[in-house]
Amino acid sequence: MALPQRKTDIGPPHYKQFLPAVIQKNYGKWKYHEVLTPGTMVHVGESGDKLWTVRVASPRILSTDTIREQCDIAEKYCDGHLRYTTRNNVEFLVADEKKLEPLKTELKAKGFKMGGIGPHITNVVHTQGWVHCHSACTDASGLVKAMMDELYEYFETKSLPNKVRLAVACCVNMCGAVHCSDIAVVAVHTKVPNINHETFKNMCELPTVIGSCPTRAISPDPAKKSIKINADKCMYCGNCFTVCPPISIKDPERDGVAIVVGGKINSLRTSPKFSKLVIPYISNEPPRWPKVVAAIKHIVEVYAKNAKKHERVGEWIERIGWERFFSLANIDFTFQSIDDFTFMRDTLRTSATFKW
Amino acid sequence: MALPQRKTDIGPPHYKQFLPAVIQKNYGKWKYHEVLTPGTMVHVGESGDKLWTVRVASPRILSTDTIREQCDIAEKYCDGHLRYTTRNNVEFLVADEKKLEPLKTELKAKGFKMGGIGPHITNVVHTQGWVHCHSACTDASGLVKAMMDELYEYFETKSLPNKVRLAVACCVNMCGAVHCSDIAVVAVHTKVPNINHETFKNMCELPTVIGSCPTRAISPDPAKKSIKINADKCMYCGNCFTVCPPISIKDPERDGVAIVVGGKINSLRTSPKFSKLVIPYISNEPPRWPKVVAAIKHIVEVYAKNAKKHERVGEWIERIGWERFFSLANIDFTFQSIDDFTFMRDTLRTSATFKW
Amino acid sequence: MKKYNTPLIDDLEKGPWPSFVTEMKKAAKRSEMSNDALGHLEKCYSTKMGYWKHGGIVGVLGYGGGVIGRYSELGNEFPGVAHFHTVRLNQPSGFFYTSKALKEICDIWDKYGSGLTNVHGSTGDLVLLGTKTEALEPIFAEYSSRGWDLGGSGSALRTPSCCVGPGRCEWTNYDTLDLTYNLTQEFQDELHRPTFSYKFKIKSSGCACDCVAAIARADLSIIGTWKGDIKIDQAEVKNYAKTMDINAEIVNMCPTQCMSYDGKELKINNKECSRCMHCITRMTKALRPSGERGATLCMGSKAPIVVGSLLSWVIVPFIKLEAPYTELKDLIRKIWDWWDENGKPRERIGEVIEIKGMRSFLEAIGVPPQPQQIKEPRKDPFMFYTEEDVASYKAKEAEEKKTGKYKF
Amino acid sequence: MKKYNTPLIDDLEKGPWPSFVTEMKKAAKRSEMSNDALGHLEKCYSTKMGYWKHGGIVGVLGYGGGVIGRYSELGNEFPGVAHFHTVRLNQPSGFFYTSKALKEICDIWDKYGSGLTNVHGSTGDLVLLGTKTEALEPIFAEYSSRGWDLGGSGSALRTPSCCVGPGRCEWTNYDTLDLTYNLTQEFQDELHRPTFSYKFKIKSSGCACDCVAAIARADLSIIGTWKGDIKIDQAEVKNYAKTMDINAEIVNMCPTQCMSYDGKELKINNKECSRCMHCITRMTKALRPSGERGATLCMGSKAPIVVGSLLSWVIVPFIKLEAPYTELKDLIRKIWDWWDENGKPRERIGEVIEIKGMRSFLEAIGVPPQPQQIKEPRKDPFMFYTEEDVASYKAKEAEEKKTGKYKF
Numbered sequence A, B: 001m002a003l004p005q006r007k008t009d010i011g012p013p014h015y016k017q018f019l020p021a022v023i024q025k026n027y028g029k030w031k032y033h034e035v036l037t038p039g040t041m042v043h044v045g046e047s048g049d050k051l052w053t054v055r056v057a058s059p060r061i062l063s064t065d066t067i068r069e070q071c072d073i074a075e076k077y078c079d080g081h082l083r084y085t086t087r088n089n090v091e092f093l094v095a096d097e098k099k100l101e102p103l104k105t106e107l108k109a110k111g112f113k114m115g116g117i118g119p120h121i122t123n124v125v126h127t128q129g130w131v132h133c134h135s136a137c138t139d140a141s142g143l144v145k146a147m148m149d150e151l152y153e154y155f156e157t158k159s160l161p162n163k164v165r166l167a168v169a170c171c172v173n174m175c176g177a178v179h180c181s182d183i184a185v186v187a188v189h190t191k192v193p194n195i196n197h198e199t200f201k202n203m204c205e206l207p208t209v210i211g212s213c214p215t216r217a218i219s220p221d222p223a224k225k226s227i228k229i230n231a232d233k234c235m236y237c238g239n240c241f242t243v244c245p246p247i248s249i250k251d252p253e254r255d256g257v258a259i260v261v262g263g264k265i266n267s268l269r270t271s272p273k274f275s276k277l278v279i280p281y282i283s284n285e286p287p288r289w290p291k292v293v294a295a296i297k298h299i300v301e302v303y304a305k306n307a308k309k310h311e312r313v314g315e316w317i318e319r320i321g322w323e324r325f326f327s328l329a330n331i332d333f334t335f336q337s338i339d340d341f342t343f344m345r346d347t348l349r350t351s352a353t354f355k356w
Numbered sequence C, D: 001m002k003k004y005n006t007p008l009i010d011d012l013e014k015g016p017w018p019s020f021v022t023e024m025k026k027a028a029k030r031s032e033m034s035n036d037a038l039g040h041l042e043k044c045y046s047t048k049m050g051y052w053k054h055g056g057i058v059g060v061l062g063y064g065g066g067v068i069g070r071y072s073e074l075g076n077e078f079p080g081v082a083h084f085h086t087v088r089l090n091q092p093s094g095f096f097y098t099s100k101a102l103k104e105i106c107d108i109w110d111k112y113g114s115g116l117t118n119v120h121g122s123t124g125d126l127v128l129l130g131t132k133t134e135a136l137e138p139i140f141a142e143y144s145s146r147g148w149d150l151g152g153s154g155s156a157l158r159t160p161s162c163c164v165g166p167g168r169c170e171w172t173n174y175d176t177l178d179l180t181y182n183l184t185q186e187f188q189d190e191l192h193r194p195t196f197s198y199k200f201k202i203k204s205s206g207c208a209c210d211c212v213a214a215i216a217r218a219d220l221s222i223i224g225t226w227k228g229d230i231k232i233d234q235a236e237v238k239n240y241a242k243t244m245d246i247n248a249e250i251v252n253m254c255p256t257q258c259m260s261y262d263g264k265e266l267k268i269n270n271k272e273c274s275r276c277m278h279c280i281t282r283m284t285k286a287l288r289p290s291g292e293r294g295a296t297l298c299m300g301s302k303a304p305i306v307v308g309s310l311l312s313w314v315i316v317p318f319i320k321l322e323a324p325y326t327e328l329k330d331l332i333r334k335i336w337d338w339w340d341e342n343g344k345p346r347e348r349i350g351e352v353i354e355i356k357g358m359r360s361f362l363e364a365i366g367v368p369p370q371p372q373q374i375k376e377p378r379k380d381p382f383m384f385y386t387e388e389d390v391a392s393y394k395a396k397e398a399e400e401k402k403t404g405k406y407k408f
């Protein structure tokens, strides 16, 4: 079976061929939209044309079987048109109002979950984890599944003051916009890496390894033709491990996750914000990470109870003050929450005004 | 004439001996105060006792003659009691209401200037300048005199939305709380220092000089047994000059002053703030620095016209945005205002929201 | 096919949220690789540790990226994942597909790979999850011959990505889909052949909602905006007033406090509006931007490794974005040139700007200083002045002496 | 006495603001030194340059500070300022004087020095401006025998200073005058004999108005505060309402939005008040703090040299301050011990905390972590964990497994 002729540098196909007719017609001329249910919305063009969207949850890891199933549904109700969102949900694009309810019925029957539009929890931005990445110190997909099972009502029905964007990063490289999420989980190491001095000299470049360390914890060990790590300076970021395979940092009993909150991407009301550390460590507990899930649910609930309408998690916390967040959420305040890295100056309090 | 016996480590005299009787009696038991005029206020004790204060401007450089004159007045109206403020004004402390008006009359007759209490401009915090400091790259006292002559009405009569704290620093060491003033002048160098290589080797320690440079612009010049300065990295801070006399940085035609605005000390309403650079350079023009004075007056006027009551300069600017401050005040925005030092990350804009 | 006992991950098939384990099991039914991936993952779960090795360099001829090499330490125990490389397919703008196209993608993938995908990866690619080295060339031939190309990886331009924009959104200020397509085509060489100091990401959002999270995770973040007034339909305002407390929810939440509502009429002092989008998003039928459209260009965001996360910084407050986007493309080329000259390996552009200073960067790309680029001016009085700077201040002062009027 | 022609500085005798030139001229009438200082200053004005040399080491026996040595490069031209050292007299708390004491100070100064002073220096000292080396010992004998001592200079404790506090202010939360006196007496050795890495300043304000600017320019900034409610006198509120728009000026400017006023009654949700002092200062007859009084200790502020200005950071959210202030004194000693162990020469304590981390510092002085110490938690996920930290998290988790209840 001969292979077809390869081409290079053709780039992606032009998007236009994938747009449904109603979009081609109303392209760039939408007038407004209405959210009908947490899983459906309608966009209305200046022409008066309407486009219904049904959003369906996705585990992001999709088998070709499931993709084909989605395609079959799109063919039946959407003239074969569908899209995925920037948070990896799938969206069925319906031009014909009559097909909307039947589509929803079929989706429901097939076990697809609709939701995530409006002030809800939508899909969790996450990364490879143990499924594919060498750097992972937890599993992202498993954490997401465990979290969303528990938070599911906020996807499908229950409203919140505003959107709550969740994310999981399986190491501090933080692939995804984890660092600006309302609530996110980031996996952390807690021990100084081990060095295989035997293989070091053949496999790693000394200056690269030394240069990789943000805290200058690494210095040459000329006797061993290798390096040594100053344990007092190492903050277990793993960057040396990334650039040099003989350095190993994984440790099943010590690896764990931290929880950061209060980040935001958009510029509505307040500027984009980084997420900030509130729980420094929870042990890795596959397959369901019960404490992590409980902590996130707890924070969502405290937010739901206390924030004003339209306030994002970070906006609410900045209004009440971080000291109040810690007391309201009854979270222990630890030394890890006090910045001692790049942003230290910004984050220490420089006024005698705060709440008891 | 024999000298009296010296004593050591006795510390300052106990303040109590200098307190007027009404203060001794009402010490720590004041109930409220009222500002009567920009130069007078009255404090009322829980006991009902009253203490009038008359505040008088001071050039801070005082001759013993003037101090004696102040003493004579204090003796006449205040049982010999007077104090100076943290901003170097003199305050006459009057226990007997009958003496208040006569005191004011005499002060006026003698040319003393009353004012500075409440939402006014009070004395300018400043430093030694050419009068006494080797590091000075302008004269502080002269600048203050020129400024306050021009702004005088704001001291004596004219109200502002809130206090406006002015300061002058004669070099970037910034003795005084210049860095947190509503409007301040700071003298700056603009040229790389010259090194006297002949005297360097005898007078300076190489590691100290190299270590003094915040931007690592200095490296050894082994041939000359001296140092060299990388002109691209030098930001003319003068710290090398401070630690090593053979380094000279003064340059009459290039030294000048910069204007910073928006700082604040107290925690009322908003947290303390650093002042920020808005005008990077004005030539040194003794004896009256006309452009500096005009710039400060201009900023005061724009503030007076636009700020809400109780808003400090920095609070007003933060409400309207720095871009709006620059347009309202019609001040050129230069590269110097863009931070490229320690606080750069904090100060660059990280959202697409701003005003045209 | 060996059947693994996977009690831990089986637990993740329970519960309402769709299960990735179920997906893996579906794929495992037809693919030995996916089957071994299941066993391999169960092992990770039971030992609480990963077993993938550092990536090796694999790829397709003539390209330096698009494939992430991946090998397991446990290749003997799980031979199906001894090699388990991912292939990044460059997604179409806005993630729009037809079923026909998607099914074709699936068919090829089932033939050569694990049958598992990520739709999509965080950067935006359609990620094909797990194949062997020898399959890479065939995979590329099959896809490219059908109009699909690889995305970016390594020290190269990464696959640009965007929000749905004009495809389905009333707020977009430029054509995010077209721009993304156009830039991707323009920079094919930079995308496929890593010659940069490190990765470079471009993301485009049509407005300040930033639905593609550009400001946080793209070296070049393009955020749509406008220059005119917000047009108000007072009749629609009245409708909203029936179900919404306009003062509490809109007026009081306006960050610039430039709105007012007296129960009858909503007013906006447009001059003071910062275009944050809050009011517009909550009253989309009543409020609409008008006037000139374009975008703000921001630069430098990245994840926290190594010296802390960055959000992108405003560099060009306003640029018009219309095909063929010549101004933007020229600017991007200048940006890369400067980065190339100044960046060391593994230094993202934001980090290089931090080291070299915003001035050096802006001057190189020909952008003047503007207060919109900063949140606030510098605090410390340590400033660089060029000879030209001082000369120009002096010239200004000389001029002032003549005119008798100061220009600050 | 040589008469200098001083046209430039003469100009500064004009205008309403009191003139320092006039002061110099007054002093010049009786002092050759001051006369030369005038000529010297005119020279600076005409050449736009200073002529003072780097300070030399001069002082009085047994002390390492209190005098700033100063010499002119133009000693030949202006012999009166060839030596022109300043003497720092430690001011009394709150800058209170009697005319008797001040006149005595003047008499001695006229005898040995220039007759010029700074009342006061920025740190707080009464600065005697300009004398010769040989006069230093006599000056010290004269002053010290009359109860006055020198202030600080060099790498030592600097003269502590404070706001007027209980002397004339209704808002003070502790006795600023007494504390300053008491600490100055306690630490005489540290004040007079420089053994620190660099200077150390202590400033005490009775409340958040911070009238001595402690937060910006003291290594240890002591800011008074309280723990109880703000007591409201509603009758006085009504009085204020006659001349003040209470909602605009007070309620809407409250940073925590914990106040409300319906035209009749002013309410404060004290639990959410951050004690910023705005409302109290604007309605001093109506509002008064109550309950426990004390201070917040903040640490580390300094001027911008070398790596940027610092404002002091909250380290102890609340401390009671009552004589003999044992807790505070012990704390200060621990702070100095830690600084001594960790600081390099010319490193202020704030800089050392920045280098070594707040944790190392707080642990050394025995203060636990508290959210009041920070504006916001860390952003980047790079954290140090001690073995004990991890052990304690693990112990907590074990406990949770038993109780079935999580403690976050």
Ligand code: SRM
Residues within 6 Å of the ligand: A033, A084, A085, A086, A087, A088, A089, A116, A117, A118, A119, A122, A123, A125, A162, A163, A165, A177, A180, A181, A182, A263, A264, A265, A266, A267, A268, A310, A312, C094, C162, C163, C164, C165, C168, C169, C170, C171, C209, C210, C211, C212, C213, C281, C282
């Ligand atoms: C489909 C999608 C764009 C795409 O190209 O795929 C999208 C679509 C819409 N977004 Fe979005 N946003 C999408 C990701 C985002 C992101 C990016 C992210 O989460 O990673 C953000 C920034 C999040 C952040 O700030 O942290 C985002 C922040 C917003 C906001 C601002 C919300 C706020 O008030 O903070 C709005 C305005 C609103 O909700 O009224 C918005 C509004 C909208 C509207 C109403 C725009 C419109 O008129 O069509 C769309 C439906 C809203 C909804 O889902 O509630 N979209 N939106 C993305 C859906 C992701 C998903 O599957 O759930």
Ligand code: SRM
Residues within 6 Å of the ligand: B033, B084, B085, B086, B087, B088, B089, B116, B117, B118, B119, B122, B123, B125, B162, B163, B165, B177, B180, B181, B182, B263, B264, B265, B266, B268, B310, B312, D094, D162, D163, D164, D165, D168, D169, D170, D171, D209, D210, D211, D212, D213, D281, D282
């Ligand atoms: C006398 C003095 C204290 C001393 O120990 O010497 C003092 C005395 C008073 N201050 Fe002050 N402050 C004094 C320096 C300061 C400083 C320090 C400085 O400027 O370097 C500050 C911080 C300035 C800043 O924030 O940048 C200061 C910020 C305040 C404030 C806060 C103003 C605001 O709203 O931002 C108040 C409250 C007020 O004005 O109602 C205040 C209030 C007061 C009161 C009303 C307190 C009282 O009840 O007695 C006193 C008279 C007010 C006045 O002058 O308007 N005092 N006050 C200082 C007078 C300096 C002078 O000669 O003008």
Ligand code: SRM
Residues within 6 Å of the ligand: A126, A127, A128, A132, A133, A134, A135, A173, A174, A175, A176, A177, A242, C055, C068, C070, C086, C088, C118, C120, C121, C122, C123, C124, C125, C126, C127, C151, C159, C199, C201, C216, C217, C218, C301, C302, C303, C304, C305, C306, C348
């Ligand atoms: C696949 C993907 C995660 C995902 O599950 O979606 C991913 C996976 C990896 N990322 Fe990433 N990154 C992915 C998007 C991101 C993003 C988000 C984005 O692009 O929008 C970020 C944050 C934004 C940024 O670029 O800073 C991100 C920040 C990193 C970093 C930190 C870079 C930095 O400068 O801070 C690294 C470390 C590195 O480059 O060595 C990294 C490195 C890696 C490596 C290559 C680690 C390695 O050395 O092997 C991961 C390969 C995993 C694997 O075996 O499959 N990945 N990575 C994403 C790419 C899919 C795609 O092409 O669509």
Ligand code: SRM
Residues within 6 Å of the ligand: B126, B127, B128, B132, B133, B134, B135, B173, B174, B175, B176, B177, B242, D055, D068, D070, D086, D088, D118, D120, D121, D122, D123, D124, D125, D126, D127, D151, D159, D199, D201, D216, D217, D218, D301, D302, D303, D304, D305, D306, D348
């Ligand atoms: C006299 C005084 C200015 C004044 O006119 O009031 C002063 C004068 C000098 N200061 Fe200062 N400082 C004075 C208060 C300050 C303050 C304000 C304060 O203490 O509240 C500051 C800012 C706060 C701080 O400490 O950071 C201050 C920050 C500096 C610095 C920068 C220190 C730093 O760590 O950033 C230097 C540079 C140095 O130490 O080498 C400095 C150095 C100097 C020297 C010693 C420069 C030198 O090497 O000769 C000046 C001697 C001038 C002279 O010949 O008389 N002076 N200096 C103040 C002391 C008078 C007094 O004892 O009452």
Ligand code: SF4
Residues within 6 Å of the ligand: A127, A128, A129, A133, A134, A135, A136, A137, A169, A170, A171, A172, A173, A174, A175
């Ligand atoms: S976050 Fe870390 S472990 Fe997870 S995919 Fe990215 S690099 Fe790999």
Ligand code: SF4
Residues within 6 Å of the ligand: A192, A193, A212, A213, A214, A215, A216, A217, A218, A229, A233, A234, A235, A236, A237, A238, A239, A240, A241
């Ligand atoms: S883990 Fe990070 S901090 Fe520790 S030695 Fe490696 S690079 Fe340095």
Ligand code: SF4
Residues within 6 Å of the ligand: B127, B128, B129, B133, B134, B135, B136, B137, B169, B170, B171, B172, B173, B174, B175
């Ligand atoms: S600011 Fe500079 S020049 Fe002025 S007194 Fe202080 S050290 Fe001297």
Ligand code: SF4
Residues within 6 Å of the ligand: B192, B193, B212, B213, B214, B215, B216, B217, B218, B229, B233, B234, B235, B236, B237, B238, B239, B240, B241
């Ligand atoms: S003036 Fe400052 S920046 Fe320039 S060489 Fe000297 S210490 Fe370095």
Ligand code: SF4
Residues within 6 Å of the ligand: C163, C164, C165, C169, C170, C171, C172, C173, C205, C206, C207, C208, C209, C210, C211, C212
């Ligand atoms: S970023 Fe703006 S234009 Fe793009 S989809 Fe979101 S709301 Fe619409």
Ligand code: SF4
Residues within 6 Å of the ligand: A269, C253, C254, C255, C256, C257, C258, C259, C268, C272, C273, C274, C275, C276, C277, C278, C279, C280
């Ligand atoms: S877009 Fe934002 S700033 Fe502008 S009027 Fe609306 S809420 Fe206010």
Ligand code: SF4
Residues within 6 Å of the ligand: D163, D164, D165, D169, D170, D171, D172, D173, D205, D206, D207, D208, D209, D210, D211, D212
């Ligand atoms: S700081 Fe507070 S207590 Fe001290 S004088 Fe000022 S207002 Fe009064």
Ligand code: SF4
Residues within 6 Å of the ligand: B269, D253, D254, D255, D256, D257, D258, D259, D268, D272, D273, D274, D275, D276, D277, D278, D279, D280
């Ligand atoms: S002290 Fe400040 S925070 Fe407290 S009620 Fe008054 S204004 Fe509000």
